Amino acid sequence: MRASLRSMSDPSKNQNEKDKRTGDAARTAVSPLSSSRGGSSKGESPVGTRLAAIDVGSNAIRLVIGEVEASGEIRILKKVREGVRLGKDTFSEGTISKKSIERTLETFEKFKNLIEDQNVKHVRAVATSAMREASNSKAIVLEVAKLTGLKIEVIDGLEEGKLIFSAVAGRVDLSESRSVLIDIGGGSVEITMAEGHTIKATQSFPLGTVRLLEALQSRGLKEKHLPTIIEEHFRPVRTFLKDQLKGRPVDFAIGTGGNFECLGKLRVALLSKTSIYSMTFEELTELTEHLAGMTVKERIQFLRLKNDRADVVVPAALVTLAIMESVPTDTLNVPFVGLRDGILSSLM
Numbered sequence: 001m002r003a004s005l006r007s008m009s010d011p012s013k014n015q016n017e018k019d020k021r022t023g024d025a026a027r028t029a030v031s032p033l034s035s036s037r038g039g040s041s042k043g044e045s046p047v048g049t050r051l052a053a054i055d056v057g058s059n060a061i062r063l064v065i066g067e068v069e070a071s072g073e074i075r076i077l078k079k080v081r082e083g084v085r086l087g088k089d090t091f092s093e094g095t096i097s098k099k100s101i102e103r104t105l106e107t108f109e110k111f112k113n114l115i116e117d118q119n120v121k122h123v124r125a126v127a128t129s130a131m132r133e134a135s136n137s138k139a140i141v142l143e144v145a146k147l148t149g150l151k152i153e154v155i156d157g158l159e160e161g162k163l164i165f166s167a168v169a170g171r172v173d174l175s176e177s178r179s180v181l182i183d184i185g186g187g188s189v190e191i192t193m194a195e196g197h198t199i200k201a202t203q204s205f206p207l208g209t210v211r212l213l214e215a216l217q218s219r220g221l222k223e224k225h226l227p228t229i230i231e232e233h234f235r236p237v238r239t240f241l242k243d244q245l246k247g248r249p250v251d252f253a254i255g256t257g258g259n260f261e262c263l264g265k266l267r268v269a270l271l272s273k274t275s276i277y278s279m280t281f282e283e284l285t286e287l288t289e290h291l292a293g294m295t296v297k298e299r300i301q302f303l304r305l306k307n308d309r310a311d312v313v314v315p316a317a318l319v320t321l322a323i324m325e326s327v328p329t330d331t332l333n334v335p336f337v338g339l340r341d342g343i344l345s346s347l348m
Contacts, residue, residue, distance in 0.1 A: 045122070045348050050077070052115050053343035054108075054125035056152060058087030058186025058210050059308060060258070061104065063111045064340045065118050074344055077118065081258075082107045083308040086130035087186040087210035092218065096134045104140065105147055112148040122347045125152045128160055128339070129187025129208055157204025161190045163342030164256050169197055170345060171335040177251040180241075182323055183339065184259050184316045186210035191237065191323065193244045201244050205237050207319055209259065209312035223292070226315055234322055241326050252331040253324055257338040259316035262309055263287060264334040269303070281321070281330045288317040 045051065045068045055062040061082045066074035084104055089097045096104075115123060131137040131154050141152045155163075164183045168174070174197050181192040187208035193200045207230065215229050216222065255263070263284070264276035270290055271283060279287070291299065291314050299310040324332065 049122070050118055050120045051344055051347045052111075052118070052120040052123045053340045053347070054111060054123070054150070054152075055338070055340040055343060056086070056104075056125060056127035056131055057339075058090070058128065058130035058188075058208055059083075059085055059312060060186075061086075061107050061111075062340050063114065064344055065114070065120060066344050068348065072348075074348070078114065080111070080114065082110070083306065085186065085210060085308060086134070087208065088214065090130040090134045091187065091211045091214040094134070095136050096130070096140060101136075101140055101143070105143060108144050108148045108150055112150060123150060124343050124347055125150055126160075126163070126339070126343055127152050127154045128185060129204075129206075129211075132156070133187070157188060157190060158202060160188075160204065160339060161192045161202030162199065163346060164190060164339050165192050165194065165199055165202070165342070166345050167337040167339070167341035168254055168256060168335060170341070171337050172254060172333065178248065179252055179254055180250050180323070180327055180329070181254045181256065182260075182320060183256045184209060184319055185257060185339075186312070189237075189319060189323075191240065201240075203240050205233075205240075207233060207237070209315040209319075212315045212319075213311060223314060226318055230315075230318055230322060237323065238326050241323070245327065250327050250329045252333055253320075253327065253329050254333045254335065255320060256335070258309065259313055260320075260332075260334045261336055261338075262305065262313050263317060263320075264336070266291070266303065266313075276334065277336070278331065278333045281324050281328075281332070284317060284321060284324070284332060288314065288321060291317065 047068055047070050049068045050065060051074065052063060052065045061084045063080040064076060065078040066076050069075050084100060084107055086096055086100055089095060089100050137154055145151050165181060168181055174194060176196060179194050181194060183190040185208045187210060189205045189207045190202065192202040212226060212229055216225060266287055267273050267279050267283060268276050270287060296310045299305045300307060
């Protein structure tokens with residue numbers, strides 16, 4: 001039997017809640033990279049062309065470098081992840097701190113050097129929820145451009161959903177199927193409903209993992225209270241899913257991004273399964289209960305999770321369970337792609 005989100009909730013429901021910043025609209029429109037879209041359309045990148053994608057997320061900043069092959073596919077040459085948690089500032093203060101700005105600039109300098117060393121021809125950098133909502137995002141975009149020449153696009157949730165879908169469509173056979181795509185970042189959750197290779201609807205919800213952790217901290221609550229926090233803000237998700245599903249079944253869910261990749265690996269490590277690419281609702285429930293029974297330090301020590309993954313994996317799993325239960329579906333596929341892959345393919 002399914003363990004519902006409500007049944008997992010802590011009985012304590014202290015409503016002494018501070019106002020949360022839940023706006024998810026783009027705060028500023030920034031010109032795309034001159035080296036990315038200008039003059040380069042789908043299918044025009046010749047064999048051997050090197051491309052780079054930068055994902056400025058709420059929990060980390062990521063770089064991926066790839067090379068176009070004769071088959072038209074992109075061979076990944078290098079992946080780099082820097083744990084710059086921009087969402088911690090934005091979701092608590094509404095602005096990104098000086099310290100985080102300095103780390104962001106250092107990261108972009110590092111990425112610029114790697115891009116030059118790899119002879120990359122086209123680069124695209126996009127920023128999501130934390131930068132969308134930060135009051136000083138425009139100033140940060142200008143500083144990065146001045147220091148490195150790299151231009152950041154602050155994209156809205158719709159564009160984010162489309163890029164993620166393009167990454168999935170390049171990896172998963174979606175033909176003759178009805179699916180729900182779930183991307184859980186630090187600031188927001190992008191949910192996309194698809195029929196075959198067509199997007200039917202996509203929407204962004206302020207239920208990202210870093211945002212949830214900040215909500216806990218602001219109310220003096222612990223991780224065991226996460227189901228309560230999620231339930232308080234889950235009504236718009238249920239409404240969206242109900243409106244889009246119209247009583248029709250979904251064949252499977254697809255999880256994208258680092259949290260799902262972590263869960264896929266933990267399925268093998270903790271449940272003695274053989275595949276990291278899929279799991280059932282019941283398996284995810286078991287994984288979540290196992291992880292929730294450990295402290296963050298224990299997850300780092302015994303499961304060898306990174307510091308900035310060990311504290312967000314449980315909220316990610318709980319949100320996923322709530323979505324799968326609402327659809328409902330028992331199958332979650334993990335294709336090991338994310339926003340960065342969609343950015344990369346947009347440069348082809």
